[in-house]
Amino acid sequence: MGNASTASAGQSDLLKIEQNGAVLTVGLNRPAKRNALNDGIILAIQDCFSHLPEGTGAVVIHGVGDHFSSGLDLSELTEHDATEGLRHSQMWHRVFDRIQYSRVPVIAALKGAVIGGGLELACAAHIRVAEPSAYFALPEGQRGIFVGGGGSVRLPRLIGVARMIDMMLTGRVYSATEGSAYGFSQYLTEAEGALPKALELAERVAANAPLTNFAVLQALPMIAEANPQTGLLMESLMATVAQSDKEAKRRIRAFLEHKTAKVKPT
Ligand SMILES: COc1cc(/C=C/C(=O)SCCNC(=O)CCNC(=O)[C@H](O)C(C)(C)COP(=O)(O)OP(=O)(O)OC[C@H]2O[C@@H](n3cnc4c(N)ncnc43)[C@H](O)[C@@H]2OP(=O)(O)O)ccc1O
Numbered sequence: 001m002g003n004a005s006t007a008s009a010g011q012s013d014l015l016k017i018e019q020n021g022a023v024l025t026v027g028l029n030r031p032a033k034r035n036a037l038n039d040g041i042i043l044a045i046q047d048c049f050s051h052l053p054e055g056t057g058a059v060v061i062h063g064v065g066d067h068f069s070s071g072l073d074l075s076e077l078t079e080h081d082a083t084e085g086l087r088h089s090q091m092w093h094r095v096f097d098r099i100q101y102s103r104v105p106v107i108a109a110l111k112g113a114v115i116g117g118g119l120e121l122a123c124a125a126h127i128r129v130a131e132p133s134a135y136f137a138l139p140e141g142q143r144g145i146f147v148g149g150g151g152s153v154r155l156p157r158l159i160g161v162a163r164m165i166d167m168m169l170t171g172r173v174y175s176a177t178e179g180s181a182y183g184f185s186q187y188l189t190e191a192e193g194a195l196p197k198a199l200e201l202a203e204r205v206a207a208n209a210p211l212t213n214f215a216v217l218q219a220l221p222m223i224a225e226a227n228p229q230t231g232l233l234m235e236s237l238m239a240t241v242a243q244s245d246k247e248a249k250r251r252i253r254a255f256l257e258h259k260t261a262k263v264k265p266t
Contacts, residue, residue: 022057022206031065038073057206062109071116089148109198120149130185
């Protein structure tokens with residue numbers, strides 16, 4: 001991986017973090033437990049997204065081993081009372097919000113199990129890339145629990161509330177093809193293609209003007225949920241700010257002077 005440098009998050013090796021140019025690659029690193037998400041790994045993710053290295057333009061999150069994540073580490077749940085349960089769920093919310101509202105795009109590369117809290121983590125990313133081995137499930141019903149990582153807010157917005165109800169009530173496992181058809185993953189690759197494709201996309205989005213990425217990540221989701229009048233006003237304001245920036249002027253001049261790439265079908 002070119003000039004990649006490797007570091008562990010905090011004191012642990014629960015994340016495998018590599019910086020390669022503007023792209024930060026974050027690997028969930030508990031393959032023996034199928035990357036089950038315990039408090040340690042959740043806090044390591046928080047730490048990572050709170051201290052993105054200067055110059056980071058995109059983050060790719062993936063699973064070390066054959067799976068993205070088997071979800072909540074169930075061994076941690078057995079002792080929780082209601083107070084502890086609330087603290088736990090709200091901690092997950094804070095951490096996944098940090099991903100969703102990150103200043104840089106976050107791309108999830110999905111393979112194998114993308115289950116429960118692992119699926120909720122993937123929902124917080126901005127782009128999801130799946131390979132054929134990926135499968136999606138919410139077995140919370142079978143475990144006697146409910147989603148706690150923001151899934152009931154984010155997943156229906158991607159696949160619709162009826163499909164999420166189906167997943168939760170029946171425990172049905174959706175294939176990579178279904179995930180893509182239903183709007184969960186924006187990309188479906190060939191076998192073992194998710195991480196390479198995610199890295200390729202990360203290079204591309206990291207090269208955008210930072211203000212465009214800011215507008216897409218911070219303003220667009222709010223505009224999409226606003227009433228049309230408010231949304232149109234917010235859009236005009238954001239468009240005005242973006243086009244007034246000298247980076248936009250530089251990029252537009254470069255196009256008009258034939259110094260930059262044209263739009264081409266890929
Ligand atoms: C309520 O408040 C919440 C909730 C939440 C989020 C909730 C959820 O995420 S619910 C979903 C929890 N996940 C599961 O039910 C999946 C369980 N795992 C499996 O079905 C399988 O392990 C597999 C993922 C399909 C992989 O199978 P296989 O490759 O055959 O590997 P195994 O032999 O089964 O596993 C190896 C090893 O890992 C352990 N392990 C796997 N998954 C978990 C897990 N989720 N938690 C703990 N441990 C796991 C497994 O037991 C094996 O261990 P050994 O010691 O036996 O080797 C969020 C926030 C809230 O507040």
